[in-house]
Amino acid sequence: MSPACEEMSLASHLFYMPVQVTRIDNETVADRFFEELAPFSRILIVSSGAAELSINDQLYEIARGSVVLCDAHQRLKWKASPSLRGIQISYRCLTAEGSEHRGLNHPAPLHRCPVGILRLAGELETVWREPQLSEPLQSQQLFIELLVELYKERNALQQPSNYWLEHAIQYMETHYNKDLTREQMAEQAHVSQEHFSRTFRKNTGRTFNAYLTLLRIRSAQRRILVGAPDLNTLAQEVGYKEGFYLSRKFKEAVGLxxxxxxxxxxxxxALNLNHTASLMALGxxxxxxxxTTWLEHSNNKLNVNTSQKLNTYGQTPSTYYEAIAAARPDVIISYNMAEENKGLLPLAPVVELPFMTMNWREQFLMIADIVDKRQTAEAWLAYYDQLIIRSNHRLDRQLGYRGTAVVWEIDSNKAYCCSSSHGRGSQILYDDLGFQPPSELLEQGFFARGYVEADIETIASYPADHIFITSLPSCPRELSQMDRLFRSPRWLELKAVQNKQVYLLNEPDMFCGYDPISTQxxxxxxxxxxxxRHKSA
Incomplete structure (x- = not known):
């Protein structure tokens, strides 16, 4: 009997009550093994980083998109890394009679869970930490929505066919340019050809050949968008023998x-702020x-209809898909780390730009190629380079030696500073204006990780010649932490404070962008x- 059936047979009505929702970060986990046997059922959702986890002495690796479902009787033993980020939820599962019952569980971590699950967990943690009196049931509602999605995800993975099918689809996605056949894939999956075909179509909505064609045509579209070779060469790149056949299949699929x-x-x-702004810079x-409101106001001529605005928060996978489908896109632009990209394949080719490894200039030029605006982008960058030259001349006259600089973004309970690969103004300070990050950041793998996270009151542990604060908290608790920081002896002893080189900018929408408009x-x-001369703190 499957766990789902077992649950139904044991109790007809179960009630789930969250007890504690906590954020997992490098302050709450250490780089060591430790054991945990909690009195409640638990859900661990990993949003970034990686760790080794033992469930009842069985070792697993968990990373972004992994979800651990365990009841109070399962023993966790895990080795976390400082990069691990996520949400842990403790909860009780009760029968209608009030007795304790096993919660949602699975013997191994679930991997590559939909991004909607990560979003729901993040929203729940925020609401739990900052409850609103006007919406007393919001945390319960979000928790139940999260459980529903986790229940679906777990039950889908418990279907025996999904294991071989997932491997088959992954193989097709990486080898679509090879001579693949249904017979080969069925043999590789150790199932009959008929069973392979039925299961494949039931789960993907397409036949094997139709899905293979879709992968090939979408790949051809992406190559065309960024400058494709001649048709025969392109055909061989995507899995066809000659250009005439590719042209025929392309027209059948795309209509052109x-x-x-x-x-x-x-x-x-464009599925994120940076790529939207890059397109705006190209007209x-x-x-x-x-x-963001700031981005809209940055161009007085901009008139964006509500139907053209994508809200990336609070969406389920289905509503997210529907919102994009309603726009009838010919091209979708996203980062390569966005887990929902694969599900958008039926709508249009998804051009995935590398996150962290491609700077904003390179992203801008690639997007310009997609919309045939290369000259516009090059002219824009040439103008920006002139601004940098004039800015450096001005700083040479007024500052001389640059020294070190750090940009802090203060969020609820935490402060974040980013390297140039994440923007936030650091791409300008470090790449264009000649500043260096303080050594204390480098010791924590600043450039490899892309950012450093710290408690608000420990900002003074990262001394720099220039300190920029681009975002300030709004909650009384965090504001009091900022006040204690600014009054602390360690802060007052900082060279930047004494030289009046601490700058409270508080422009979060402006500095969150990593694109041409925001950067300028x-x-x-x-x-x-x-x-x-007007400097604060």
Whole structure:
């Protein structure tokens, strides 16, 4: 009997009550093995980083998208790393008679869970930490929504067919340019060809050949968007023997020939703020994009309809898909770490830009190639380079030696500083203006990880010649922490404080962007702060 059936047979009505929701970070876990046997059922959801985890003496690896479901009787023994981030939820499961019952459990971690689960967990942690009197049932509602999604995910993985099917799909996604056949894949999965076909179509909505064609055509579209070779070479790259056959299959799938598709004005869906702003800098308003109020106001001529704005928060996987489908995109632009990209394949080709390894200039030029605006992008970057030259001349006159600098973003309970690969103004200070990060950041793997997280009151442990604070908290608790920091002897002894080189900017929307428009505005704000006599803290 499966665990799901066992649960149903033991109790017809079960009630779930969250007891504690905590954030997991490098302050709450140590780089060592430790054991935990809690009195409640638990859910561990990993949002980033990795760790080794033992469940009842069986060792597993967990990483972003992993979910651990365990009841009070399961023993966890795990070795966490400082990079681990996630949410841990303790809860009780009760029968209608009030007796304790086993919670949702699974003998091994679930991996690659949908991004909607990560979003729900993050929202629950925020609501749990900052409850609203006007919405007393919000945490319970989010918890139940999360349980429903986890229940579906667990039960889907418990179907025997899904194990071989997942491997088959992964193999097709990485080997679609090879001569793949249904017979080969069925033999590799150790199932009959008929069973393979039925199960594949039931789970993907497509036949094996149709899905293989989709993978090949989407790959051809992506290559065309960024500058494809001749048709015969492209055909061989995506798995066809010659260009005529690719052209025929392409037209059947897209409705246009490869040449016509290349020339077509394309409807763009940009799934994050940075890529939306990059398109705006090129004079292109995407059919669907992500906006902040600051970004909209940065261009007075911009008139974005509500239907063109994508809200990335609070979406379930299905509503997220529907929102993008409604825009009828020809191209979808996203980061390569976005787990929902694979599910968008039926809508349009997804151009995945590398996260952290491609800077904002390179991303900008790649997006420009997609919309045939390369010259516009190059002219924009040439103008920005002139701004940098003039800015450095000005700083040479007023500051001389640059020294070290750090940019802090203060959130609820925590402070974050980012390397140039994450933006936040650091790409300007470190890459364009000649500043260096303090050695204390480098010792924590600043550039490898891309950021450092610290308690608010420990910011003074990272001394720099120039300290920028681009975002301030709004809650009384965090504001009191900031006040204690600014009054502490360690803070007052900092060289930056004594030289009046601490800058309270508090422009979170401006500094969250890692794109041409935000970067230019950030440069202007950083330069104003450093060359003005009006400095705070």
């Amino acid at each position: 020939s490869p040449t016509a598709y290349q020339r077509k004005h394309k409807r763009i869906a 292109v308003i995407p059919e669907l994009g992500v906006y 505005a950030q440069l202007r704000e950083l330069l104003r702060a450093m060359t003005s």
